[in-house]
Amino acid sequence: MRRLPVLPTVIVALAVAAMVALGIWQLQRLDWKEGLLAQYSANEHKPPIPFPARPDRSALFRRAYGRCAGPVDFHKEGAGRYGFRVVAHCRGTEDTPPMFVQLGITRDPEQKVGWPGGPVSGFISHAPDHRSVIGQIFDDTPKALMLVADTPPDGLAANPPADLSAVPNNHFAYAIQWFIFAALAVVIYALAIIRRNRSVLAGSGGDR
Incomplete structure (x- = not known):
């Protein structure tokens, strides 16, 4: 051998x-x-909670409420067949944490949104994260949370409902x-x- x-x-x-x-x-x-x-x-199926002041993955998909103290800016994120998600970045105050709010969806990439802020309720999701997969491996900063609003402002279509099947499990x-x-x-x-x-x-x- x-x-x-x-x-x-x-x-x-x-x-x-x-x-x-x-x-x-x-x-x-x-x-x-x-x-x-x-x-x-x-x-x-749990009762709503105030929007968390810090990233907490265990709160995902839970219903929550908060107050947007005036959007700092709006930006759009691709939403596949739905078009674009309109996301507001709200400034924080002494009583409310800074927060991202997904207001609704639109087919028009140039659509302007005049939402002034205020009370908002919905379910908790992750805010858009533009780090690459490799970048996330070497950067363990928790993903920011976002409140996906139940009711869109005028001019926007309602957000899709929470969908657990969208969470990858491969x-x-x-x-x-x-x-x-x-x-x-x-x-x-x-x-x-x-x-x-x-x-x-x-x-x-x-x-x-």
């Missing part, structure tokens, strides 16, 4: 171990995400992918070794 080449074998073994570890990590993330989804589902599929990659790496390396050994044997036979 011929010996395996040391360096390539070590490299492949480390790669396979890393892929298996990533698969296990994704399964752990699956348990974590299912716990969060259960909490979010329960939040939909961890099981990712885990299976990593395990498949690990298995394929082992199979490909084994086939490469078999082919190498056959070539060596064929070469040795030709020298006789």
